[in-house]
Amino acid sequence: MAPYRSILDLIGNTPLVDVSALSPNPNVEIYVKLEGQNPGGSVKDRPALAMIEDAEKSGLLRAGATLLEPSSGNTGIGLAMVCRVKGYRLKVVLPANVSAERRQLLEVWGAEIIESPGSEGSNGAVRRARQLAGEHPEWVFLYQYGNLANPKAHYESTGPEIWRDCPEVTHFVAGLGTSGTLLGVGRFLKERNPEVQVWAIEPPAGELVDGLRNLDDGYIPPIFIEEGGEELLDRKTVVGPRDSIIWTRRLADVGIFAGISSGAVMAGAARCATQIERGVVVFLAADGGWKYLSTGAWTGDIDDVVERAKRIIYF
Amino acid sequence: MPVAVRLPTLLRPAAGGRSLVSVEGATIGEILDELQHEFPAMAGQLLTDAGSLHRFVNVYVNDDDVRYLDKLDTKVTAGDTVSIIPAVAGGAS
Numbered sequence: 001m002a003p004y005r006s007i008l009d010l011i012g013n014t015p016l017v018d019v020s021a022l023s024p025n026p027n028v029e030i031y032v033k034l035e036g037q038n039p040g041g042s043v044k045d046r047p048a049l050a051m052i053e054d055a056e057k058s059g060l061l062r063a064g065a066t067l068l069e070p071s072s073g074n075t076g077i078g079l080a081m082v083c084r085v086k087g088y089r090l091k092v093v094l095p096a097n098v099s100a101e102r103r104q105l106l107e108v109w110g111a112e113i114i115e116s117p118g119s120e121g122s123n124g125a126v127r128r129a130r131q132l133a134g135e136h137p138e139w140v141f142l143y144q145y146g147n148l149a150n151p152k153a154h155y156e157s158t159g160p161e162i163w164r165d166c167p168e169v170t171h172f173v174a175g176l177g178t179s180g181t182l183l184g185v186g187r188f189l190k191e192r193n194p195e196v197q198v199w200a201i202e203p204p205a206g207e208l209v210d211g212l213r214n215l216d217d218g219y220i221p222p223i224f225i226e227e228g229g230e231e232l233l234d235r236k237t238v239v240g241p242r243d244s245i246i247w248t249r250r251l252a253d254v255g256i257f258a259g260i261s262s263g264a265v266m267a268g269a270a271r272c273a274t275q276i277e278r279g280v281v282v283f284l285a286a287d288g289g290w291k292y293l294s295t296g297a298w299t300g301d302i303d304d305v306v307e308r309a310k311r312i313i314y315f
Numbered sequence: 316m317p318v319a320v321r322l323p324t325l326l327r328p329a330a331g332g333r334s335l336v337s338v339e340g341a342t343i344g345e346i347l348d349e350l351q352h353e354f355p356a357m358a359g360q361l362l363t364d365a366g367s368l369h370r371f372v373n374v375y376v377n378d379d380d381v382r383y384l385d386k387l388d389t390k391v392t393a394g395d396t397v398s399i400i401p402a403v404a405g406g407a408s
Binding site for chain 1: 371401403
């Protein structure tokens with residue numbers, strides 16, 4: 001095999017692995033797409049590279065530019081890696097309550113961290129970043145929640161890879177987050193086969209919504225509205241931290257070392273399998289388990305781990 | 316038949332500070348109507364004037380968002396828990 005010219009050439013083309021051994025329904029196969037195999041360690045390498053290349057093409061990004069992004073971790077980490085390779089500076093607005101490893105990884109690639117209150121979750125990070133972007137027009141604000149290059153990255157890479165590797169897919173399950181993965185993959189798969197069902201998994205809103213003073217402070221990602229997310233999704237379902245940890249551990253039973261949100265999405269895939277007669281479920285594991293070792297997710301007492309998980313953003 | 320409804324922090328003052336109330340109704344639409352009737356301070360917070368769900372309000376039956384079930388016609392039965400949750404930026408990565 002010829003050597004790769006850049007680490008960025010390793011982004012995408014992740015493997016799909018049969019985990020049907022975990023299926024609660026013998027007539028439903030389950031496959032997982034391992035996005036932790038990306039060089040920055042998560043699915044977010046894809047939109048990070050796509051948004052930067054898109055901004056380079058449009059002339060928004062010039063040599064030596066400074067970028068700003070709200071992220072609870074993975075997008076910031078992906079952007080930090082791409083920025084380091086391409087010579088841009090990056091400032092990440094990060095909620096205070098993310099796992100220690102997420103912060104350390106941002107520092108590996110030299111990103112500057114601007115903390116937002118943990119109690120405000122991702123909402124608070126988005127709000128702070130938008131405010132900073134207004135004050136610093138010289139910074140480039142790619143804004144994953146509102147950047148169509150985000151779902152496009154999945155429409156052009158993640159979706160076609162799944163279709164290439166598993167055209168029998170009947171259900172696609174992934175975490176909601178910015179909605180970029182579900183919008184891009186969901187649209188691609190439905191264009192190939194309109195029967196494909198798209199399931200979104202989300203964590204409980206928990207205490208994060210308690211900071212909301214008024215309903216109009218609510219937030220729906222602009223890409224979700226622009227890309228017709230409400231029409232595209234067939235199901236949106238909540239998976240709590242206990243099920244997320246239980247399924248993260250079950251994935252390890254078949255050798256898959258994935259992050260806690262992947263456990264949540266696997267729980268959703270299993271729920272889907274119990275509700276259909278037969279089918280082929282493909283779910284996306286957004287990252288590997290490395291960044292969550294400090295939570296004790298695999299080895300700690302389950303009640304303690306669940307309590308810890310409630311206090312951090314793992315999605 | 317009464318169904319348990321969980322209220323988010325910002326709607327609790329309208330229900331005398333309670334986080335969990337019991338409401339009669341067979342569908343989500345009936346439950347929301349009844350909530351607004353019983354707690355008039357919630358009027359306009361849950362449904363728009365046109366009678367659809369407020370865009371920043373998500374309603375769940377157990378774990379499922381009703382927008383992706385039968386919306387306001389989604390049926391509820393005794394033992395179900397309905398949760399009203401404001402839309403926030405998901406724990407996106």
